[in-house]
Amino acid sequence: MSGRGLGTRPLPPACSRAAARGGIIAAAGLKARKYGVAGLVSARNRTAYMGSFLGDILSYSLFVFVFSRVWTAALADRIDIEGYSLSQLIWYFIAAEIPAFGFGRFFWTLAQDMKSGQVAYLASRPFSFVGYHFAQGMGKAAVDASVLAAVGAGLGLLLAGPLPISSPAHAAAALASILIAGSMQFLLQFAIAMTAFWIEDNSAFFWIYQKLVLIVGTLLPIEFLPEAARRIAAWTPFPSMSYAPARIVSSWPGGGAALSLIASQLAWLAAAVLLCQAAYRLGRSRLTVNGG
């Protein structure tokens, strides 16, 4: 018997490329599964104690109620402000607060991991530190955001009238925009949390970031900003984080304009990924592990 069995026979070039490609796809699938499981476990943990949603639901409902009163008083003697009617402004606020509330609190867990030294333990495990946190954070946040969206829809029906979603394309665009905004929330908060490698208590940076998100598009549509501020805001990621999804939900700007808003969000998302990776790489070089 010849020594050249099937196992050692070289495959034709086309087959070898296909096998390699298959291997890469399988490896990528395995990786994706790993992060998928992390996200799913986090989502399941979040749903384990349904009572824990109560605080968030109360706070979210309170803000929606207070702002519905503010807009009612502001529009007491006019039909609209900058083209937004009372109903649109209330729906705008309901939608704008979903990324802020549902995806807005990754920072505290991340900062705590940094301070407690948990980062040293996680950094040495066989997964991407950023990817693992992203999957874990988004799994939990997706549940939070879904609950808030349902509560928001109910509140909106009570306070503002019928749901402004007019077509399946409108619904799909709104969903995509909210998910991109949520992902940006994670990535930017991650980058801020990484400043703990240099400054122990970095919560002040988060407050400032949070307020910029609030002012540029959450509390008010960016059309309300003075002209100069609006022009500056266009060069920042903040309108992509609340304004874009809230605008798409509350007053459908048409397919082309919605796509343009989502494209701008995607560009900022790519920039946020790069910033996040850079912040982690720079910070990791300062990590000192002392036994334990």
Add this chain to the structure above:
Amino acid sequence: MHRATRRFGSPRAYLRFLSVSFVVNIQSVLEYRANFLLQVFGMMLNNAAFALFWGMLIGKVGAVGGYGFDDVMLIWALVSTSFGLAHVVFGNVRSLGQIIQRGELDLYLLQPKDVMLNVLSSRTLVSAWGDFAYGFLVLALLPGFDPGRLALFCALAFTGALVFAATLAAAESLCFFIGDSSGIAGAVTEFLLSFSLYPETIFGQGMRWVFYTILPSGFIAFVPLSALNGLGWPAAGIAACAALAYSAASYGLFRLGLRRYESGNQMGSRV
């Protein structure tokens, strides 16, 4: 009188105790000076974001619910300084429920000073210093600033701080009765702050009783605003009476709950 003094201790001794606690707390937070300054200025910037919101909104539509920009800013100044003062002096006020739940009151029960005052004043909240300073900054930037107005503002901020501390401590003390009161306490904090920071008139007549009973925003923001806008010291007197009443009720609730307290059998020390 003698019996009351013997049970609670002399007011002068308590003032001395509170000032010593205050100084120790300041020294402790100033150990990390850069962090302290960062948190203080961060909180001031945080509050300033809402000034921008109101500036832009009132700039577009004029007064909201009859409140102009100066009125809204005066409310922010009062609430911010009151909230800050309550957490600067009584920094443990929002941890009280957790302390009770974990059985960590033992440490304070063994000490000669009143348990509630001792627990509340044994910590200061760093970011609250930013809230405290922000109110004075806003007041100084608003038109009509003079020493008389500053004195009235200080008195109203003091009564507001008492109402804040009393209400939040009462919500946390529910822990003695229902076990975990963190949900209720969190909701009371959020609701009290949110209702205090917006014009009273936007909520309508139906909700006004809430602001003068279970969520006393009226005595933190709205009565003090009337005092600063012309009613003067008589309105401050009403705020002071309310502060005393809320403090007494909160103290009573805590003492009542303390009878149900079960020790956590924990070893602890205050350093």
